[in-house]
Amino acid sequence: MPAKTDIGPPYFKDFLPKVILDNYGKWDYHEIVKPGVLMHVGESGDKLWSVRVGGARLICTDRVREYCDIADEFCDGHFRFTSRHNVEFLVADEAKLEPLIKVLTDKGYPIGGTGNGITSIVHTQGWVHCHTPATDASGPVKAVMDELIDYFTGVKTLPAQLRIALACCLNMCGAVHCSDIAILGIHRKPPKPDVNKLPKVCEVPSTISSCPTYAIKPKKLEDGTKSIEINDERCMYCGNCYTMCPAMPLADPEADGIAIWVGGKVSNARSGPKFSKLAIPFLPNNPPRWPEVVDAIKNIVELYAADARKYERVGDWIERIGWETFFDKTGIPFTDMHIDDFDGGAPPPHIAFRTTAQFRF
């Protein structure tokens, strides 16, 4: 029998536990009881505890079944995931809260990710499943979280929330452009087109038009076949052409690596949303544990922890102390790579030059 199409997702209310259905839209307030444990109180007086645990995002069905077993035992068969790949176990019966926490702790799941600390890293596929990555995703995430786990579990706290995201190429499926700290895979060499094979496997005009900086030009081969050539100076290594045409590979083990960006945010709390800005233009890929990347992030986090005022997000902190002070204190070298000179973009206009005489020395 052919499958039904366009049935859409299951209706979400069919998946809500009773305490949520009873108090839907009628929650009164909440408290963070301890790191990773939220208590929501309804106008009715009902209480709901949510225990948040970190996960790997790339998980197997056995893991999902283990979550299910735990939720069956303590949560009447209900749990949820958060927008940042955490798992939340929902408990309506206070008597089950501590036993649940004990089981989770015994099984080694980190509990935390609430309040002023670091929650799970939003990330992408990397070498595990994508064709354009300049680095892996799950590996660097694991290495960074192993190092920063105390900020997840609440052993250490920060002045405000600190959100980290990773995307393994400039497509930024992981949406890193507004993170407090963003880890971005970058290529640094133009594609190496196989000009003879290209006309056989790709459409030449669409390959040419795929390039946002017009770096790809038509060129006739000796036998008169239409192919392409690349103006290397105009290429910013976005990989767009490779997505259009597999005869344009650009990955390169030595040239590829990671850039670190800082100071973005999404929420409207205090200051408005802002983009992340370039802090470190390049760090090498050094699997399996990317020590250069881990050290660089740890350095920024620790400095921020020590220097920022309460409730200042990373971007607010840097704006207050000034970028010169940020580079000075972190010891990160400031280079010509940091100065925006990409004119491929239409509006919004460049805002990167300082036009006041206000600065710090």
Place this chain on the structure above:
Amino acid sequence: MAEESKTPLLDELEKGPWPSFVTDIKMAAKRKPETMDLLNQLELSYEEKIGHWKHGGIVGVMGYGGGVIGRYSDRPDLFPGVKDFHTLRVNMPTGWFYTTKALRTICDIWDKRGSGMTNFHGSTGDIILLGTDTDQLQPLFDDLSEAGFDLGGSGSDLRTPSACCGPARCEWACFDNLQMCYDMTMEYQMELHRPMWPYKFKFKFSGCPNDCVAAVARADMSFIGTWRDDIQVNDDEIAAYAEGGLDIQADVADNCPTKCISYDASSKKIKIDNSNCVRCMHCINVMPKALKPGKERGCTLMAGAKAPILMGARLSSVIVPFVPKEKLEPPYEWFKDFIDRLWEWWDENGKFRERFGELLDRVGMRVFLKAMDMEPIPQMIEAPRTNPFVFWWPEDVETSGKEAK
């Protein structure tokens, strides 16, 4: 003696306190030997510092243009288990709430039809079923459909809409963003499953200005809950926070971006100049028992966010500062009319792979507003223009010139 591991580099990532994806791949591989080739190929990537996947190949299921990502190994000679290893995007239940029964069903189907590896969840919010053969795609879809699940978006279509937990578990939700997200997902199944636009289009629904689904950064159409009237204040709870040791002057009043809160330490009372409050949520975040968003609730409608590719990142910007809650409930006539006209304008004017926000920047807000028959308002801008290069509508020049006489 134990057998020597074939993945010494990845084994390193089983150490340390954070949950390890390597452990999970190995668990799946115990039951599904071909999944071990995922780990083996990844080990080669770790050795060589380069990926080993090829893209392309049109794969899919009958009747749909999206929802499947085709993926092939470039070393099928070494890793036959992942020769083809396609991904299915499955539309998650709104708000990511599950019953264990439903999840076990998905696990059973996926163990039968694929690698046993998943992402909970993909970046857009879908359940990602990672890795199966071409000939399993249709039966996999049939099984999922039978179990009540459907595919999410991919390609130049409406991507799977997502929402924060909203009124289900957050006292700050200013409208029923879960219901609206679900209803819009159902309304636009055609657009979700059959790519037919210049590029992708995303809806995200956050219940309040904390924006926990990052709608402002990640959606072409961003719904961000807000309110219009005064913040609700409970004086007793304010006093209780003060007695509990909270420094209301430093932690709350001084951090208000518009300095519209004054605190009287002797009476332990605050006063908010609500006409100056920009609804940033800070004071409410710090004192959730004492303060709540006002009662006249709704959302701010913003549009145009996108990642840097191709012409630079863009955050969504204001289209309608306040849509009252009543308009965010069924039957949504106003919104359906609005979005149909917006899509039509984008479809007619957008270039291939041009996101809505890029089109807005290329042709200008004034052209969009005219096409949509909307009025410009100061909430749409940070500040008025600083350059004098104004494009005048010829007809306006005629009329305004005459008026002067």
